Structure formats: structure tokens, C-alpha cells
Amino acid sequence: MLFNSYIFVFMFFPLVVLGYYGLHRLGWKSAALGYLTLMSMVFYGYNSFEYLIMLIVSILVNYLLVRLMDKTGGVWRRSCLLVGLLYNLGILFYFKYYDFFIENVNAVLDTDYHFLRLALPLGISFYTFQQISYVIDSYRGDCARYSFLEYAAYVSFFPQLIAGPIVYHDELIPQLRAQENHHIQYENLNRGLYAFALGMAKKVLVADTLSKVVTAGYANVEALNSVSTILVMVSYALQIYFDFSGYCDMAYGIGYMFNVVLPINFNSPYKAASIREFWDRWHMTLTRFFTKYVYIPLGGSRKGAVRTYVNVMIVFLVSGIWHGANWTFILWGVVNGLGNLFDRLFDRLLRRIPHLLRVFLTFCFCSVAWSMFRASSLEQGFLMIKNLGVMGDGKVNAALAEVFDKLLEVKLLGWIGFDPLIQACPWLPPAAFAAALVCACLLMRNTQEKVADGRYNIRRIATTVGLLIWSILSLSEVSEFLYFNF
Numbered sequence: 001m002l003f004n005s006y007i008f009v010f011m012f013f014p015l016v017v018l019g020y021y022g023l024h025r026l027g028w029k030s031a032a033l034g035y036l037t038l039m040s041m042v043f044y045g046y047n048s049f050e051y052l053i054m055l056i057v058s059i060l061v062n063y064l065l066v067r068l069m070d071k072t073g074g075v076w077r078r079s080c081l082l083v084g085l086l087y088n089l090g091i092l093f094y095f096k097y098y099d100f101f102i103e104n105v106n107a108v109l110d111t112d113y114h115f116l117r118l119a120l121p122l123g124i125s126f127y128t129f130q131q132i133s134y135v136i137d138s139y140r141g142d143c144a145r146y147s148f149l150e151y152a153a154y155v156s157f158f159p160q161l162i163a164g165p166i167v168y169h170d171e172l173i174p175q176l177r178a179q180e181n182h183h184i185q186y187e188n189l190n191r192g193l194y195a196f197a198l199g200m201a202k203k204v205l206v207a208d209t210l211s212k213v214v215t216a217g218y219a220n221v222e223a224l225n226s227v228s229t230i231l232v233m234v235s236y237a238l239q240i241y242f243d244f245s246g247y248c249d250m251a252y253g254i255g256y257m258f259n260v261v262l263p264i265n266f267n268s269p270y271k272a273a274s275i276r277e278f279w280d281r282w283h284m285t286l287t288r289f290f291t292k293y294v295y296i297p298l299g300g301s302r303k304g305a306v307r308t309y310v311n312v313m314i315v316f317l318v319s320g321i322w323h324g325a326n327w328t329f330i331l332w333g334v335v336n337g338l339g340n341l342f343d344r345l346f347d348r349l350l351r352r353i354p355h356l357l358r359v360f361l362t363f364c365f366c367s368v369a370w371s372m373f374r375a376s377s378l379e380q381g382f383l384m385i386k387n388l389g390v391m392g393d394g395k396v397n398a399a400l401a402e403v404f405d406k407l408l409e410v411k412l413l414g415w416i417g418f419d420p421l422i423q424a425c426p427w428l429p430p431a432a433f434a435a436a437l438v439c440a441c442l443l444m445r446n447t448q449e450k451v452a453d454g455r456y457n458i459r460r461i462a463t464t465v466g467l468l469i470w471s472i473l474s475l476s477e478v479s480e481f482l483y484f485n486f
Contacts, residue, residue, distance in 0.1 A: 004203055043158040126163060130169075181258075237366055273355055274350065
């Protein structure tokens with residue numbers, strides 16, 4: 001089920017809220033938590049009952065392993081940890097990487113092993129990582145004792161189930177337990193609706209529009225000149241940000257409506273003045289997961305500069321692999337790792353560059369790296385980068401301009417007298433749209449900052465209602481979020 005769908009907005013979510021708080025009002029705490037868990041399962045299994053069974057089995061296996069771990073010691077305790085890691089990583093490998101592995105084995109050894117061609121279960125990378133953190137923390141003794149219902153609610157909590165943020169057990173379960181969170185808090189309800197409205201607008205009004213430009217560009221990369229290539233690259237950098245942060249804003253808002261504060265996943269990443277700072281601001285819960293469970297166990301920065309650089313590259317390589325089974329993701333991870341090392345090596349020199357210029361250069365680096373991330377193959381990715389040097393006629397590709405010609409907003413501009421300008425400069429709508437979004441990323445506060453200030457006046461209420469109505473009226477073409485693929 002998608003947040004940006006009629007069935008979620010008008011049926012599923014109201015039923016969950018009313019049932020959850022209604023059961024708490026009757027004093028039935030376990031029933032309320034059970035109802036929330038059941039509805040989260042319905043949310044996940046809406047499109048695939050088979051993958052719901054997988055999720056349930058995964059929850060059962062991990063919980064039983066941890067309970068067994070609590071009752072044993074020594075080699076048996078370590079065996080439970082090993083089984084837990086192998087089970088979770090094995091599930092990821094089987095569904096996400098098996099065909100990629102077989103493809104490369106066949107290419108290197110000239111064999112003919114068959115592919116499984118399995119569809120990737122929604123959210124498998126996210127809920128598997130959450131359970132890995134639970135197993136490891138339990139082994140370390142950093143985990144409280146939870147009932148099975150509490151653990152199932154933690155893993156399946158529907159706002160963050162499919163695309164994050166990646167939440168730790170000690171962040172979510174205590175909030176679900178807290179007595180004061182078991183009744184509607186209208187301040188949190190207002191905050192949640194505002195965050196949800198901003199997130200839906202990001203997805204429906206911005207990211208989905210940009211996706212049409214990106215799709216048109218990558219459908220015919222050979223026809224792009226440098227101007228069109230820059231437009232496509234910038235559009236994808238903006239699309240993936242507004243799409244993923246829009247999902248997280250909606251999840252953040254839904255969490256607020258259940259009096260649950262989810263961890264921040266984005267902190268204005270395109271305001272970053274270095275690659276290191278960018279990764280401190282982008283997909284923050286994934287970064288902290290790799291820091292806690294990969295970087296620090298490898299030695300972090302405690303064993304000298306060379307070992308630090310090696311550990312950084314390992315983390316970025318793992319990050320690239322986590323995103324998908326394609327050499328484009330691996331190269332993207334390596335490129336970002338090298339960018340991070342470059343920042344570390346030349347930190348003092350880079351700080352002499354004016355801040356605004358460093359922000360611009362960082363955005364350019366990220367946009368080029370994202371173009372490889374989006375490409376279907378290394379060849380297509382390298383062709384996109386090569387196209388930056390193809391001047392051509394200097395005009396925006398007709399297919400890209402046509403995307404904006406069909407927008408209601410552009411048609412309205414034509415009706416009020418701007419049609420001659422648009423016809424004379426077909427590149428103007430896409431360029432203005434992209435430029436306005438870049439400026440918004442650089443100058444405006446992010447959703448968490450807006451929600452945190454606590455000012456709820458007529459203007460904010462009108463903004464919330466207006467964005468919700470505008471977004472809902474634009475749901476004729478419901479599309480999945482990009483990170484559902486990862």
C-alpha cells in the first residue's frame with residue numbers, strides 16, 4: 001500500500017488511528033498494540049500475501065533466536081548470533097543479489113547457471129537491517145527484554161516499514177509503551193498533518209514531475225547534448241531527494257500522529273559544503289547503521305590514517321552494494337568513498353574555498369554520481385557523463401521540454417499570456433523549475449525544522465489543507481517511491 005493513494009488516505013489510515021486510540025481509551029493496551037501490528041501487516045501484505053508471510057517468519061526467527069541467546073552462554077550464544085546474521089544476510093542475498101552473483105559467475109567462468117528472477121520484497125533491506133541491529137544489540141547486552149507483540153510492532157510499524165527511516169528498537173518500543181502516548185495529543189496531530197502534507201507535496205507535485213524528465217532523458221541518452229544532460233542530471237538529483245525525503249516526511253508525520261517521533265533521515269543535504277558533510281545529512285539512519293555495525297567494529301578511526309581510509313572505503317562499498325545488485329551502484333559507492341577520502345586528505349585546502357562555491361561543487365559532484373546511480377548499466381552511465389561535453393545545438397531536448405508542456409501549471413501560464421515566451425524559449429519551464437527547486441534546497445528550512453518551531457497559525461493550517469487538497473487531486477497517476485526498489 002502506498003501513502004500517496006486514495007485507499008490509504010481515505011480508508012486505511014483513519015481506521016488505524018480510530019481503532020488504535022479507541023482501544024487505548026477502553027484501557028485495552030495489548031489489544032491496541034495488537035491492532036496496530038495487525039493493521040501494519042495488512043498495509044505490508046496489501047499487494048503480496050507471500051511477502052507478508054516472509055515478514056512474519058523473519059520476525060519469528062529473529063525473536064526466537066534472541067530469546068534462545070538470552071538463555072545460553074559461551075559458544076551457544078555466539079552460535080545464535082552467527083545463525084541470526086547468516087539468516088538475515090542470507091535472505092537479502094537470495095532475493096537481492098543471487099541473480100547478480102550468477103550473472104557474473106556465468107560471465108567469468110563461461111557457465112550457464114539459471115537465474116531465479118525473483119521480485120524484490122518491499123522493504124526487505126530496511127526491516128532486515130532493523131532486525132540485524134536487534135540481534136547484535138541483544139548479543140552485546142544492549143537490548144531490553146521485549147514481549148513478542150512489542151517486537152512485532154517494532155519491526156512492522158507501517159510508517160517506516162517499507163522505506164525507512166531505519167529505527168532502532170530502543171527508539172520505538174519505549175515510545176509505544178509510554179502511557180502519555182496512548183491518547184491523541186492535538187499538538188502532535190497538527191505537526192503530523194503538516195509534515196505529511198509537505199511530504200506528499202514533495203512526492204506528488206515535485207518528484208513525480210521530475211521523474212518524467214528523467215525517464216525521457218534516460219530513454220534516449222544518445223540524443224542528449226550537454227544542456228539536456230545537465231538538466232537530466234540535476235532533475236534526478238532533485239527527484240531522488242524530493243522522493244525519498246518526501247516519503248520520510250510522510251512517515252515522520254504519521255509517526256507524530258501516533259505520538260511517535262521517528263529519527264530524522266534528511267537534514268538539508270544539498271546545503272552540504274563537502275562530501276563528508278553531505279553524508280552526515282543524507283539518509284542519516286543508514287549512515288549511522290553502517291557507522292555502528294561496520295565502521296566502528298572494523299576499527300573506525302582508532303588505528304591510524306591508512307586503516308581509517310580503508311574502513312571508509314569498505315563502508316561506502318557496502319553502501320553501494322546495499323542499494324542494489326548492479327555494478328552502477330557499486331561504482332557509485334566507490335566514487336562517494338573516494339570523494340570522502342579526498343575531503344579528508346585536503347580538508348585544510350578545501351576550507352579556503354568560499355563556502356558557497358564549495359556547496360555548488362558538492363552539488364555538482366553528487367549530481368554526476370547520481371547519474372551513475374540512475375543508469376541501467378555502466379555503459380549508459382559513462383555515456384551520460386560523456387554527453388556533458390557534447391555541445392550540439394545548445395537546445396533542450398524536445399522530449400524533455402514536452403514533459404513540462406503537459407503540466408497544468410505551464411498551461412495556466414500560457415493562458416494568462418506567457419505562451420509566446422514559452423514557445424520562443426521551450427527550455428525556460430524546465431530550467432526555471434529545476435532552478436527554483438535548487439534554490440529551495442539551499443535557502444528554505446527542511447520539514448523537521450518547520451515542524452519543530454511549533455507555530456500553528458491560520459497560515460500554516462491553510463498551507464496544510466491546500467497542499468493536501470492539491471496533492472490528492474494530483475493522485476491520478478499513483479507512483480511508487482524510488483527507495484521501494486532498494
